[in-house]
Amino acid sequence: MYFEPRIPGNTGSAIRLAAVTGARLHLIEPLGFDLSEAKLKRAGLDYHDLAVMDVHPSFDAALDALPTSRVFAFTTRATTRYTDVEYRPDDILLFGPEPTGLPDDVLAHPRVTGPVTIPMLPGRRSLNLTNAASIAVYEAWRQRDFAAP
Numbered sequence: 338m339y340f341e342p343r344i345p346g347n348t349g350s351a352i353r354l355a356a357v358t359g360a361r362l363h364l365i366e367p368l369g370f371d372l373s374e375a376k377l378k379r380a381g382l383d384y385h386d387l388a389v390m391d392v393h394p395s396f397d398a399a400l401d402a403l404p405t406s407r408v409f410a411f412t413t414r415a416t417t418r419y420t421d422v423e424y425r426p427d428d429i430l431l432f433g434p435e436p437t438g439l440p441d442d443v444l445a446h447p448r449v450t451g452p453v454t455i456p457m458l459p460g461r462r463s464l465n466l467t468n469a470a471s472i473a474v475y476e477a478w479r480q481r482d483f484a485a486p
Contacts, residue, residue, distance in 0.1 A: 338362075338399060338408075338431045340439060342466070343369030347435060350467040356384035359486035360474050364392045365399050369434070400448050403429060407450040410439055411473060413463055415452035422453060424477035426486070435466050 342348050342364060355362040372392070393399035400408070408429045409422060431449070433439030444452055455464060455472055463469070478484075 338365065338429050339434075339466070339470075340365045340396060340431060340443060341367060341369070341434045344435050344466070345370040347466045351470055352388045352390060353384045354467060354471055354474060355389065356387035358474055358478055360478075361486075362388060362390040363399055363403075363429070364390065365396050366392060366394050368392075396443060396446070400446075403427070408446075408448050409473075410444055410449045410452045411455065411469060412439055412444060412452050413454060413457070414444075415454035417451060417453050419453045419455050419473050419476060422451075424480050426481065428477065430470065430473045430477065432466055432470055438463065 339348065339351060339362070342351075348364065348368075348370070351362055354360065391399075391402070393402065400406075406427045406429045407425065408431055409419075409424075410431045411419070412433070431439065431443075433443070443449070453473075455469055457464065464472075
C-alpha cells in the first residue's frame with residue numbers, strides 16, 4: 338500500500354512488482370501524478386494488465402476496504418526489523434511518500450499493527466520507495482514459499 342505516492346516512475350515499478358508477485362497494489366490519494374502519465378506507464382512496461390490495483394480516496398477508506406488485515410508501517414524510525422514479522426497473506430505493507438515517509442498521524446493510527454524497518458547503514462536517509470517495497474513483498478512471499486496468491 339502506497340500512501341500518497343508522488344513519483345510516477347516508482348508507482349509504475351510497483352505495478353510491475355505487483356504483476357510479478359501477485360501482490361495487490363493499493364494507492365491512497367491524493368496521488369502526486371495522473372495515472373495516465375507516460376512515466377508511470379513506461380516504468381510499468383506492459384505489466385499494467387497483469388497487476389491488480391485499487392485506488393482509495395483516503396487512508397481510512399483503504400482500511401475500511403480491508404477490515405481484518407494487519408497493517409505494518411515501514412519507517413526508518415522503527416526498531417522492529419521487517420524480517421522479524423511472520424506475515425499473513427492478507428497483511429498490508431504500508432509505505433509513505435517518497436520525500437517524507439509516513440506522517441506521524443498515520444504511524445499512530447489505531448489500525449497500524451506496528452512500525453517496521455529495513456536495516457541500512459548508519460547515516461543513510463532511506464531506500465527508494467519501490468526498492469523498499471520489493472524487499473518487503475519478497476520477504477512476505479518467501480515466508481509463504483512463493484505460493485501463488
